Amino acid sequence: MNPLLNKFETPFETAPFHLIKEEHFLPAIKEAIALGKSEIEAIKNNPEAPDFGNTIEALERSGALANKISTIFFNLNSAETNDKIQQLARDISPLLTEYGNDILLDQELFEKIKIVYQSKNTYDLTPEAATLLEKTYKSFVRNGANLNAEEKEKLREIDKRKAELALEFGEHLLKESNSYKMVISDENELEGLPEYIKEAAAMTAREKGEEGNWVITLDYPSYVPFMTYAKNRERREELFRVFSTRGFKNDENDNREIVKEIANLRFQRANLLGYKTHADFVLEERMAESPEKVKTFMTDMLNYAKPVAFKEVEEVTAYADKTEGLSNLQRWDFSYYSEKLKKEKFAIDDEILKPYFKLENVIEGVFKVANKLFGLSFKENKDIPVYHEEVIAYEVKDGSGDHLAVFYADFFPRKGKRAGAWMTSFRGQKKQDGEEQRPHVSIVCNFTKPTETKPSLLTFNEVTTLFHEFGHALHGMLANGTYESLSGTSVYWDFVELPSQVLENWAYEKECLDMFASHYETGEKIPEELIKKIKESSNFLGGYQTVRQISFGLLDMGWHSDDPTAITDVYQFETETIKETELFPVVEGSLSSCAFSHIFQGGYSSGYYSYKWAEVLDADAFDYFKEKGIFDKDTASLFEKHVLSAGGSEHPMLLYKRFRGKEPSIKPLLKRTGLIPLES
Structure with missing residues (x-):
């Protein structure tokens, strides 16, 4: 009996990890794909005239089983992988890619969608339903529905190869890291x-x-x-x-040819669909709209940040020279001396702060913030199965005491878990046939494990990471839409970081820190003087950090907003692309592209700028909270209603303006980062 194919007889129908074995995945995926295909055939063979319900909604509901199983599988491939799972990923990814493409390139199905789309003004659709129709039609067109048979076949080949290369890219980095x-x-x-x-x-x-x-x-x-x-x-x-040479060591894990091929395939795909470049294709469905707008935005930020960044580097260099006679500061020196300077300037460093940020207390802290803002409560539930003994599962209730979501927390590094921190869902939210499916959301981090003598104590950077991922989790947990493909974090990429980045702001506020930051040995609350210093030091290296992010954003645009066939030497190309952001002597042989997972393995290609874009939104949004009070219920309610619960139901700028009453301004971010004076 394959547990993946049966109804999950677990609390809240959570994934039965205790029953699932590796050998269950491939047959279950194959069966789920067959079911999905039969659901598509039923839509096509429906003798009634195509309408919103029997075509658009029916398509939205199809493939639910394949989606359910593949979500579990790929989450495990990120957080608890091994050789077997990686081999399965190589087998399963092409099957799913092919299944997805078969739907998107099905001419008969598209003709029905087209009929509904062309008569959309005759339906009385809700804004969310209108968005679903627009998104469905566009997704077909953007995936080649208007191509001829030969072009469609070419598109399939490109997508299959891209999926294989993305997996290979990630495996190379994991192997190098593990070895x-x-x-x-x-x-x-x-x-x-x-x-x-x-x-x-x-x-x-x-x-x-x-x-x-x-x-x-x-x-x-x-x-x-x-x-x-x-x-x-x-x-x-x-x-x-x-x-700094990961994926660039001229060995079996070298990623140079892979990144070139991925970029070229993306370019070919965009051309095939009638777009000038991959960035033009991607940005059609973003708040930023075009590569030109993105480049202008990044150049504006760079112009504000660069003079400040150079001053910061000069200050750190002078400090290294004064204290240790080191005048030729290199990249591998910067973190060390800037940390020492920060400690001297603000009498604060991670070692002073960490005792106040015991992991369990910080978790309790984010739960309290969620409670004060949105009325949520969290309770560990040991009956919910988990995929590793270190994972904790919580039941989440809303302000009325009703079930809202399941929340998984997976905090420590281990072999087979990829680096970094992320939020994901094991199940999305939707409403169907008078019933609602509530979400199962997870955050995965890599914090320092507790030892025999000390609990897990977080650096302040890790505290903000936890707040950040928890912001994404709230976006998933508070989802309140009809259609799963538009719910939770299913929003434009340059909007998706707003909920996560805005929540980080609370971690700097005394009113918030007082609720959870206490010394793990004495229980003493974090002193006000330290909170003041955390806030003062939060701008430390604001220019440098901005230039660094813009550097990654420009590199991403470099790969994707021009014809990449001209790129023969990856190293030379990268050096040229980011030269305006260089603050140090160039380290020969150091390269970011070959380990740039966000754009070559994750979903951020032509989208890395969105981190900074979302900072503009989050600084502006938090300005509003500060104006009204950081735990003001009315402001929180507006944010929940128009941002967190709304998902991708409407255009994000519309949603943001409903929350804020106006379009966002860049000024709060420039002030917060110390790039312009506070009083300007």
């Missing part, structure tokens, strides 16, 4: 490292068969603290050079 270890046997080489990092490095050493030594890896919770605190410059340089 690298910097073994340290001399404790003197750990000078400057906080105790918790030493303990974690010793634990990693034990896991990797290096008992008695310390091991630093390329995982962020290992790499970032080492670069920030390790006094040993040679070791910092060694680690930096390995990290």
